[in-house]
Amino acid sequence: MSEGQALKMEPAECAVCRATAVSAAVEVARGLDFEYDTSADTFFMVECQTCRTIYLNPRPSAEELARIYPQNYYSYNYSNRVNALAIKVKDFLDKNKSKGWLKFCPAANPRFLDIGCGNGRNLEILEKLGLSRQNLYGLEINAETVEKLRDRGFNAFLGAAEDAALQLEKEEPFDLIVILQVLEHVKDPDLVMKSLAQLLKPQAVLVVETPNVNSLDCTLFKKRYWGGYHFPRHWYLFNKESLTRLGANAGLQVISVKYLPAQTFWIYSLHHIVKEKISDKLAGALFDPFRNLFLLSVFTAFDILRAKLGFSTSNIQVVFQKPPK
Numbered sequence: 614m615s616e617g618q619a620l621k622m623e624p625a626e627c628a629v630c631r632a633t634a635v636s637a638a639v640e641v642a643r644g645l646d647f648e649y650d651t652s653a654d655t656f657f658m659v660e661c662q663t664c665r666t667i668y669l670n671p672r673p674s675a676e677e678l679a680r681i682y683p684q685n686y687y688s689y690n691y692s693n694r695v696n697a698l699a700i701k702v703k704d705f706l707d708k709n710k711s712k713g714w715l716k717f718c719p720a721a722n723p724r725f726l727d728i729g730c731g732n733g734r735n736l737e738i739l740e741k742l743g744l745s746r747q748n749l750y751g752l753e754i755n756a757e758t759v760e761k762l763r764d765r766g767f768n769a770f771l772g773a774a775e776d777a778a779l780q781l782e783k784e785e786p787f788d789l790i791v792i793l794q795v796l797e798h799v800k801d802p803d804l805v806m807k808s809l810a811q812l813l814k815p816q817a818v819l820v821v822e823t824p825n826v827n828s829l830d831c832t833l834f835k836k837r838y839w840g841g842y843h844f845p846r847h848w849y850l851f852n853k854e855s856l857t858r859l860g861a862n863a864g865l866q867v868i869s870v871k872y873l874p875a876q877t878f879w880i881y882s883l884h885h886i887v888k889e890k891i892s893d894k895l896a897g898a899l900f901d902p903f904r905n906l907f908l909l910s911v912f913t914a915f916d917i918l919r920a921k922l923g924f925s926t927s928n929i930q931v932v933f934q935k936p937p938k
């Protein structure tokens with residue numbers, strides 16, 4: 614169970630509209646670090662009354678990052694933890710997704726940048742789809758991962774999303790930038806969007822994928838257990854409107870909105886309820902979203918079907934375009 618001292622926290626503000634009055638935001642959820650038990654703190658999600666952005670307030674201060682992202686954090690050991698068949702399915706879905714991004718890119722051999730590129734999965738997929746390695750760039754916060762990517766000939770840069778402009782401003786601008794499941798983790802998503810906009814060529818596109826709070830599972834589990842809160846690691850949560858506003862702040866226009874399956878949020882929501890109300894062990898055994906193939910299939914199919922019928926899921930993909938010069 615949870616151990617150690619309380620985390621050092623700091624106050625947050627709405628990064629989308631910068632509303633700061635005390636009455637500007639109201640509590641919508643409170644919960645624990647149900648996934649990793651990195652502390653025993655209770656965390657609060659508040660909703661901005663001006664622009665409906667939901668954000669963690671207060672949030673852990675920078676010196677606590679190593680604690681709230683422990684060594685066993687899933688994105689550090691993805692392939693060790695995830696069922697092999699699930700990886701095959703994910704590869705197939707990701708390849709299709711990447712083909713979808715390229716449709717927004719008229720350039721023949723586009724210059725591509727992945728913010729938070731991890732071990733370079735998307736770079737590899739795009740190379741297989743015909744892009745040349747010299748046009749494939751990644752920004753990644755883990756130094757060891759960056760070294761490995763460089764050894765393989767990719768253009769890998771070390772830094773957090775906030776460092777994008779600083780690290781890459783000397784490079785030729787890009788035709789396509791993607792930031793997938795990262796914007797919700799950063800300290801200032803407004804600043805990140807503005808710096809990414811700077812790195813785009815005129816008429817180039819930025820693909821953002823992030824949790825969506827206007828969804829059935831968020832509504833059902835809103836007060837405490839929704840997997841999308843990912844306490845205390847998700848700092849900003851959006852919907853179509855707040856993302857549109859965030860893009861407009863950076864001078865970007867929305868050209869496409871799509872809802873993708875969010876199976877892990879469904880499974881985590883159930884996991885958190887069972888963990889708190891029944892048993893930690895039972896929750897871990899039955900509701901591990903990386904191992905339970907049955908639930909993964911059911912919720913993936915459920916969300917794909919719902920998205921096809923026009924409903925929104927908890928995973929939104931917004932494509933922004935930079936205006937012509």
Ligand SMILES: [Zn+2]
Nearest residue numbers: 627630661664
């Ligand atoms: Zn706001």
